[in-house]
Amino acid sequence: MRSTDPRQLAAAAFEKHFGGLPETAAFAPGRVNLLGEHTDYNGGFVLPMALERLGVGIAAARGDAPGKVELFSSTFDAVRTRTIDEGRAGDWSDYVLGCLKSACAEEIAASGIRIALATTLPMGAGLSSSAALEVATLKAASELFGRKADPVSVAVEAQAVENGFVGMPCGIMDQFASSVGTPGMALFLNTRTLEYAPAPSIPGYRFVIVGSGVSHQLTEDGYATRVAECRQACNLLEVAMLSDLGVDALGGTPGFPELLHRRVRHIVTENQRVHDGLEALRTADAGVFGRLMLESHISQKDDYEITVAETDAIVETAIALGACGARQTGGGFGGSVLALVADGDLEAWADKLTATLPHTTMIAIV
Numbered sequence: 346m347r348s349t350d351p352r353q354l355a356a357a358a359f360e361k362h363f364g365g366l367p368e369t370a371a372f373a374p375g376r377v378n379l380l381g382e383h384t385d386y387n388g389g390f391v392l393p394m395a396l397e398r399l400g401v402g403i404a405a406a407r408g409d410a411p412g413k414v415e416l417f418s419s420t421f422d423a424v425r426t427r428t429i430d431e432g433r434a435g436d437w438s439d440y441v442l443g444c445l446k447s448a449c450a451e452e453i454a455a456s457g458i459r460i461a462l463a464t465t466l467p468m469g470a471g472l473s474s475s476a477a478l479e480v481a482t483l484k485a486a487s488e489l490f491g492r493k494a495d496p497v498s499v500a501v502e503a504q505a506v507e508n509g510f511v512g513m514p515c516g517i518m519d520q521f522a523s524s525v526g527t528p529g530m531a532l533f534l535n536t537r538t539l540e541y542a543p544a545p546s547i548p549g550y551r552f553v554i555v556g557s558g559v560s561h562q563l564t565e566d567g568y569a570t571r572v573a574e575c576r577q578a579c580n581l582l583e584v585a586m587l588s589d590l591g592v593d594a595l596g597g598t599p600g601f602p603e604l605l606h607r608r609v610r611h612i613v614t615e616n617q618r619v620h621d622g623l624e625a626l627r628t629a630d631a632g633v634f635g636r637l638m639l640e641s642h643i644s645q646k647d648d649y650e651i652t653v654a655e656t657d658a659i660v661e662t663a664i665a666l667g668a669c670g671a672r673q674t675g676g677g678f679g680g681s682v683l684a685l686v687a688d689g690d691l692e693a694w695a696d697k698l699t700a701t702l703p704h705t706t707m708i709a710i711v
């Protein structure tokens with residue numbers, strides 16, 4: 346039987362492509378976000394969960410030419426040859442090259458590197474395949490060249506690569522969940538202080554990740570536009586970050602643009618929902634958590650304007666069929682919907698959902 350472990354898939358791809366054994370292999374998981382969307386680049390709170398088995402495997406060994414970076418993706422069935430001193434090229438190899446430049450530029454300038462990668466994450470599903478690729482690369486390269494790398498600094502370094510080299514102005518949630526999170530367990534994170542704590546699941550209930558079939562692409566304009574709108578709101582309101590504002594700040598400032606008011610309202614109320622959601626997990630209150638999920642979706646739809654007709658329809662149908670709550674998860678503009686469903690209803694609920702909306706896929710139950 347073919348392995349589904351990304352690390353083993355990457356090692357097998359390495360052997361097949363390069364004709365020798367890798368010296369090291371690493372795994373980094375994708376994540377699903379339970380609550381707290383677009384709050385991370387505003388210094389706010391998030392509640393992601395690293396995924397079991399769904400992630401990126403990287404197998405690596407020293408190469409045969411100084412500075413040469415040989416990449417093979419078994420997922421894209423693609424080969425890329427780069428050099429360690431190159432700049433951004435605008436494709437998937439940038440995520441890997443950026444991390445290698447950050448972590449082990451000198452070592453690779455001396456020995457070169459060969460890397461094979463494999464992913465079990467669906468692309469464009471909003472489950473953080475880019476961050477998993479970065480974290481897996483940093484872990485593998487650090488191990489190969491004997492560099493110490495604790496999980497929090499790997500997350501910080503991976504985000505810096507994505508911001509500075511890849512050019513995507515993301516927050517730290519995805520890299521943090523991938524590097525620090527325990528697969529299958531929710532993680533509460535204060536993105537400003539980087540304080541974090543594991544959060545429990547709700548006994549008798551499961552989160553279901555439903556693929557919308559609409560591929561989200563964060564390097565397109567929508568995400569960067571939201572980041573810019575939040576910065577503009579900070580400047581007008583004279584705060585360093587929108588998370589400096591409490592719910593009481595929502596009364597409205599005379600002359601403050603209506604669109605920015607809605608963006609601010611999403612961030613401020615979403616931060617509060619993460620706090621309330623953490624409490625609901627700790628008290629095992631599926632009803633409250635589900636309600637917060639639905640409020641989060643409506644806020645993403647009406648105030649932050651990052652949902653699409655397909656994810657709206659999945660949320661509406663999921664609730665109509667008996668889910669406690671549902672919301673679009675991840676960066677937005679498509680991707681996946683997360684629903685909270687009672688264990689006993691799971692099978693019938695999933696069957697009815699896919700019968701009603703045949704373009705959806707059940708990606709995972711966590």
Ligand code: GAF
Pocket residue numbers: 378381382383384385386473515516517518519563675676677
């Ligand atoms: C993407 C980003 F990479 C994260 O930093 C976060 O902002 C998320 O969208 C939205 O919550 O995954």
